Amino acid sequence: MAALVTVWVASPDTRSERRFxxxxxxxxxxxxxxxITGIPPENQHITLCDTxxxxxPLAVLSDDSKALGAYFVRDWQWLKIExxxxxxxxTGRLNDMTGVEKFELTEEQYAARQGSSTLPSAPHPSAYTLVSDSVLAYKQRHKVGRFAPKDALPEPVSAAHLNIPLDARCQVESAEEGFxxxxxVRFVGPTKFGGGTGVWVGVEYDxxxxxxxGSVNGERYFECNMKYGVFVRPExxxxxxxPVEEINFDDEEI
Structure with a gap:
């Protein structure tokens, strides 16, 4: 039986749990x-750390011919890749947004945006398709979210009635089949976003x-790297x- 070890892998742009x-x-x-990290093998400097x-570091993985076991790697230690x-x-620039120009609208400008553009190639006016709209306008028009009738709002769920413990492994429902x-789980409870109603579950993805x-609108609920956090409803x-889905490659595959 193969001897497997579960470790944390950290690089300037990534942080994930892996099994080797x-x-x-x-x-x-x-x-x-x-x-995983986007760093070419010849550029990788790998150190083994306890936390x-x-x-x-406990060791520097510098000998390409040695096996992980030779460095006495144990579960939940850290492999840091520089x-x-x-x-x-x-490396290090994927999360740097300092050079990106932001597009901003005031609340009044956003509220005034309405869908009005249509596809010019439509064969008949009845076949015209709306291609420009704002989420706010859509919600107002269809009476969803905070624009829904009060009697249509679901009853709030208490965190105490949910069997979703912190640090539990989980799977989040996806709209894409097979994915x-x-x-x-890193957070369970009420939040300041979402109208302040009901309970949200904060998940740190692999x-x-x-x-x-792990933060929304400047309010922090848990800690994780950018793009690894998400808040979803308990259902x-x-x-x-x-377990973490390991990427395996056969010798015949390139």
């Missing part, structure tokens, strides 16, 4: 880490497929034995 075979060589590990805050040549890659969003870093969360 202790017989995996450092060279093979680097090939897997490139797909994320550790400043003194890019020795960041100038040749995008599961797995992660760890991959950067989320919406935030979309299933708690259970959902």
């Amino acid at each position: 075979d202790l017989r995996t060589t450092v060279a093979e590990l680097k090939a897997k880490l490139e797909l 994320e805050q550790s400043t003194q 890019d020795t040549n960041p100038a040749s890659t995008w 599961s969003k797995r992660g760890t 991959e950067p497929i989320g919406k935030n870093d 979309r969360v299933e708690v259970g034995d959902f």
